[in-house]
Amino acid sequence: MAYIEPAPIKDSExxxxxxxxxxxxAAEKLGLSDEVYNVLKNPAKQVIVSLPITMDxxxxxxxxxxxxxxxxxxxxxxxxxxxxxxxxxxxxxxxxAWMTWKCAVVDIPYGGGKGGVKCNxxxxxxxxxxRLMRAYTLAMIDVFGPDKDIPAPDMGTGPRxxxxxxxxxxxxxxxxxxxxxxxxxxxxxxxxxxxxxxxxGVMVSxxxxxxxxxxxxxxxxxxxxxFGNVGSWASLLLEERGLKIVAISDISGAYHNTxxxxxxxxxxxxxxxxxxxxxxxxxxxLADAMEILELDVDVLVPAAVEDVITIHNVDRIKAKLIxxxxxGPTSAKADAIINEKGIMAVPDILANAGGVTVSYFEWVQxxxxxxxxxxxxxxxxxxxxxxxxxxxxxASIKYDVPMRxxxxxxxxxxxxxxxxxRGGF
Numbered sequence: 001m002a003y004i005e006p007a008p009i010k011d012s013e014x015x016x017x018x019x020x021x022x023x024x025x026a027a028e029k030l031g032l033s034d035e036v037y038n039v040l041k042n043p044a045k046q047v048i049v050s051l052p053i054t055m056d057x058x059x060x061x062x063x064x065x066x067x068x069x070x071x072x073x074x075x076x077x078x079x080x081x082x083x084x085x086x087x088x089x090x091x092x093x094x095x096x097a098w099m100t101w102k103c104a105v106v107d108i109p110y111g112g113g114k115g116g117v118k119c120n121x122x123x124x125x126x127x128x129x130x131r132l133m134r135a136y137t138l139a140m141i142d143v144f145g146p147d148k149d150i151p152a153p154d155m156g157t158g159p160r161x162x163x164x165x166x167x168x169x170x171x172x173x174x175x176x177x178x179x180x181x182x183x184x185x186x187x188x189x190x191x192x193x194x195x196x197x198x199x200x201g202v203m204v205s206x207x208x209x210x211x212x213x214x215x216x217x218x219x220x221x222x223x224x225x226x227f228g229n230v231g232s233w234a235s236l237l238l239e240e241r242g243l244k245i246v247a248i249s250d251i252s253g254a255y256h257n258t259x260x261x262x263x264x265x266x267x268x269x270x271x272x273x274x275x276x277x278x279x280x281x282x283x284x285x286l287a288d289a290m291e292i293l294e295l296d297v298d299v300l301v302p303a304a305v306e307d308v309i310t311i312h313n314v315d316r317i318k319a320k321l322i323x324x325x326x327x328g329p330t331s332a333k334a335d336a337i338i339n340e341k342g343i344m345a346v347p348d349i350l351a352n353a354g355g356v357t358v359s360y361f362e363w364v365q366x367x368x369x370x371x372x373x374x375x376x377x378x379x380x381x382x383x384x385x386x387x388x389x390x391x392x393x394x395a396s397i398k399y400d401v402p403m404r405x406x407x408x409x410x411x412x413x414x415x416x417x418x419x420x421x422r423g424g425f
Contacts, residue, residue, distance in 0.1 A: 020041070021332070022404070022405065023040075023041070023097070023408060023412065025405050025408070026408035026409045026411075026412050027040075029399050029401065029409055030412060030416065036416045036420065040071070040100075040415060040416060040419070043068050043069065043070045043071075043093055043096060043097070044069045044070060044071055044072055045067075045068065045069040046066075046067075046068050046069075046089070046093070047068070047140065047143055048064065048065070048066050048089070049064075049065045049066075049136075049139040049140070050062050050063075050064060050065075051063040051064070051117065051132060051135045051139060052135075053131050053132050054131065055128055056125050056127060063117050063118060063119050063132060064087075064117070064118045065115070065116070065117045065118075065135075065136045065139055065140070066088075066089055066092045066115060066116050066117075066118075067092075067113065067114075067115040067149070068089075068092045068095075068114055069113045069149055070093070070097045070099065070100045070111065070112040070113065070114075071097075071100040071111035071112050071415060072111040072149075073415050073419050073422065074100075074103065074104060074108075074109050074110060074111050074414070074415060074418055075109035075110045075111060076110060076111065076146070076147055076148050076149055076150055077096075077099075077110065077111045077112060077113030077148070077149040077150065078099060078103055078108075078110035078111065078112065078113055078149075078150050078152070078182075078356065078359070078360075079096055079113035079114040079115065079151065079152065079154075080095075080114065080115070080151065080152045080153055080157070080183075081114075081115040081116060081117070081151045081152070081153070081154055081157050081161070081165075082114075082115070082116045082154040082155040082156050082157065083119050083121045083132075083155070083156030083157050083161075084116065084118070084119070084120075084121075084155050085118065085119065085120045086118075087116035087118045088118070091116070092116050095114035096112045096113050096114035097112055098112065098349070099111075099112030099114060099356070100415060101349060101408060101415075102349050102353050102356055103356060104410070104414045104415050105349055105350055105353060105388055105391075105392065105407050105408075105410050105411040105414075106353045106356070106384055106385065106388040107384065107388065107391075108357065108360045108384075110150070110356075110360065113149050113150075113151070114154075115136075115140070115151055116154075119132060119156075121157075129161065130164050133157075133161045133164045133165055133168075134164055134165075134167075134168040136165075137164070137165045137168040137169055138168060141169065144165075144169060144180055144181075145180060146177060146179035146363070146366075146367065150179070150180065150182060150363055151165065151180075151181050151182075152183040158183070159183055159185045159190065160185075162181045162182070162183045162184045162185075163184055163185055163188050165180070165181050166178065166181050166188060166189075169181070178366040179366035179367050182359040182360075182362040182363055183359065183362075184362070189362070189365070189366045190362060191358055191359075191362035191365060191372070191377060192371070192372065192373065192374040192377055193361075193374045193377035193378050193381065194355075194358050194359070194362065195229065196233040196237070197354045197355045197357065197358035197381060198229065198233070198325070199229065199230045199231070199232065199233025199235075199236075199237060199325070199354070200233060200234075200237055200354050200378065200381065200382070200385075201351065201353055201354020201357065201381070201385045202230065202233075202234040202301060202303070202323055202325045202351050202352060202354070203233075203234055203237040203238050203241065204381075204385040204389070205323050205346045205350060205351040205385060205389055206222075206234075206238060206299055206301070206323045206351075207241060208385075208386055208389040208390070208393075209321050209323065209344055209346050209389070210299070210321065212344070212393060213321060213344060215298050215299075215320065215321065216242075217238075217241055217242040217243050218243075220242070220244070220298040220299060221243070221245075221246050221296075221297040221298050221299070222235075222238055222243045222244065222246065222297055222298065222299040222300070223245075223246060223247035223248075223292050223297045223299075223300050223301070223319070224238075224249075224301040224303055225248075225249050225254070225292050225293060225300075225301065225302045225303060225304045225308065225326075225329075226249065226250065226301075226302065226303035226304030226305070226325065226326060227248050227249065227266070227270065227277060227303075228250070228303070228304075230303045230325045230326070230352065231248070231250075231301065231303035231304065231325060232263070232266075232267050232270070234301055234303060234323075234325055235266075235301075236263045236264065236267065238301075239263045243299065244259075244260040245260060245261050245263055246258055246259075246260060246261065246297060247261070247283070247286075247295055247297070248261060248263075248277070248283070248292075249277075249292045249304070250270070250276055250304075251276060252276045252277050252278035253277070253278070253286065253289045254285070254286040254288075254289040254290075254291060254292040255277060255280055255282070255283035255284065255285055255286070256283055256284055256285075256291075256292070256295065257282065257283035257284065261282055261283050262282055265282055266280060266282060266283075269282070290308070290313065293309060293313060293316075293317060294313060294316040294317060294318065295318065295319075296318045297318070297319050298319065298321065299320070299321045300317065300319035300321070300322045300323075301323050301324075301325050302324055302325065302326050302329035302330070303324075303326050303329075304326055304329070305326060306326065306327060306328035306329060307328065307329065307331050308326075308329050308330075309322070309329055309330040309331065309334045310331045310334050311331065311333045311334050314334040314337045314338060314341075315337065317338070317341075317343070319343065320343060320344070321343065321344050321345075321346070322343060322344070322346070323345075323346045324345065324346060324347055324348040324351050324352065325348075325351060325352055326348065326352075327348045327352070328348060329348070330345060335402070335404065338402075339402045344403060345402065345403060346389070346403055347404035347407050349407045349411070350388060350389065350392055350403070350407045353385065353388065354381055357381045357384050357385065358377060358381055361377055361381065388410075391410050392406045392407045392410050393406070395407075395410050
């Protein structure tokens with residue numbers, strides 16, 4: 001399964017306001033000046049383009065393309081490109097800002113960016129998607145660049161589309177420029193370790209949190225909701241480190257085995273069964289798939305979709321630790337109750353940042369013209385994720401806030417201090 005950079009959830013009302021709520025809480029704790037607050041609140045650049053594309057039926061259709069650079073204070077912007085029918089400016093602005101904080105929390109020298117094209121790739125042919133991606137690249141030729149703005153895959157795009165982007169950008173510059181984009185196929189300069197990167201970051205975050213809570217991984221149980229790229233890799237890597245994975249789930253339902261599930265068997269079964277766990281015999285299927293969140297386990301990894309832990313079920317959650325592999329799996333109201341119950345929650349902005357970390361490694365390797373081994377990629381990403389966890393944990397103690405707000409504090413503080421040193425006008 002191809003890696004894409006995780007993106008935060010979409011708020012049907014206004015995703016920008018949703019992101020700003022947590023930004024405001026952290027900014028208040030930090031005591032940001034009005035100047036710095038306003039600089040960090042507003043995107044640095046917004047580009048909207050029209051893309052006339054010849055469709056397979058010979059007719060011209062015009063698509064809207066967007067690219068937002070929220071910040072280039074720490075370095076070039078970084079963020080995915082999504083092809084989806086509901087792409088709009090406020091959403092892309094929210095995602096770009098979120099990427100700024102995500103890169104900062106893991107101490108990567110990137111700002112945040114995000115792009116999108118309003119289209120439905122499911123209803124388009126391969127040729128139409130290629131023409132659209134190449135047109136989008138040409139329209140953004142002065143925006144993109146290894147030192148300016150480095151896109152990546154997101155919803156509706158993948159390594160194939162990134163290869164087209166790299167090729168179009170390279171042709172326009174008369175030379176091969178691998179470092180203009182990450183998430184490429186391995187043969188075009190993609191990085192080893194990319195596919196498992198997000199799940200690996202979840203594993204490192206979980207072990208670091210268990211150490212703080214004095215939970216012995218060899219005596220711990222874990223439930224993982226969601227068995228896609230992130231959830232399956234997190235399950236496999238946690239199992240390798242001693243945890244007993246007693247429950248997993250996907251779109252077909254939740255599967256529970258108190259004696260532990262053999263995760264490699266589950267992965268093999270899924271891959272040979274049209275990508276689902278339907279009919280899996282290594283565990284008993286629960287009557288209600290949402291019961292997986294309420295099992296009596298030490299560690300809960302929601303790695304499926306947003307808003308699964310809500311005020312309606314949070315009182316029944318028994319886990320001592322929640323590690324968010326998905327984006328926004330916990331609603332704001334439930335978050336407050338989790339804190340009252342004394343459950344540690346490692347937030348998405350930290351726990352699933354392993355993906356963008358390895359994207360950064362891909363860019364570094366492209367700039368060096370040298371390919372690292374998977375062992376080196378994993379060793380370095382593990383160190384970055386562990387250091388990031390420690391910094392967020394220290395901030396949570398210092399400011400007496402939950403880990404989620406602490407992650408925003410760490411990120412915003414880093415960007416704010418860098419801006420202050422660089423100076424404004």
